[in-house]
Amino acid sequence: MKNDPTAIDTSATTEESRRAVVELARLDPRVREGDLEIDDNAVVSWGCDNGAYVQAWLWLSFEGTALDEDAEESDGETHDAARRETL
Numbered sequence: 894m895k896n897d898p899t900a901i902d903t904s905a906t907t908e909e910s911r912r913a914v915v916e917l918a919r920l921d922p923r924v925r926e927g928d929l930e931i932d933d934n935a936v937v938s939w940g941c942d943n944g945a946y947v948q949a950w951l952w953l954s955f956e957g958t959a960l961d962e963d964a965e966e967s968d969g970e971t972h973d974a975a976r977r978e979t980l
Contacts, residue, residue, distance in 0.1 A: 918947040
């Protein structure tokens with residue numbers, strides 16, 4: 894069981910189990926540095942249907958959107974400056 898990265902010792906403490914779930918989640922092929930990342934201290938929400946939700950960071954590019962900081966508005970003001978004014 895120690896050599897199996899998908900094995901979780903259900904007799905372990907809650908923190909040990911949380912860490913094991915985080916490590917298991919990092920094996921998911923959708924997790925890639927710079928796109929979808931999981932911190933060491935990620936929150937784990939255990940489900941009642943043989944699984945868990947794991948907190949992750951998703952990179953979201955603003956390119957080509959109303960939040961694009963590099964785009965210029967017609968009056969020359971950047972979207973970033975305009976957005977700060979509304980905050």
